[in-house]
Amino acid sequence: MTDLVWNVVYHDISTDKIKVYNIFKHGSFMEDLQKHYKKHKTKETFAEALRKSLMYYFWSKCEWEILISPWCGSKKNEAIKADVYWQVMNNWDHFLDYVWNAKRRRSQQRDGL
Secondary structure, eight states: OTTOOOEEEEEETTTTEEEEEEGGGOHHHHHHHHHHHHHOOSHHHHHHHHHHHHHHHHTTOGGGEEEEOOSSSOSSOOOEEEEHHHHHHTTHHHHHHHHHHHHHHHHHHHTTO
């Protein structure tokens, strides 16, 4: 399952740099994903479990948050907080299809199809 890639932007507090991160490199999140693959047989129940795992690991946690603000052309000091969960949920339908289809590919490979 190491072939899954879904990149997000976050602030690495260790290096104090904005970086791109593949959320499938998060060990505990991947453990949950493996459990969800085994437990959930329908896309609907899988989707709910996946969304809850995303919330648990990436929602409203300062280490996964960045601020987005205009670079120029704005007289306001407006910014929005964007955590990893928010970034994924903005593309939820595509993300869910991507992860669900990976489960199907994995099953087909295992069955030799």
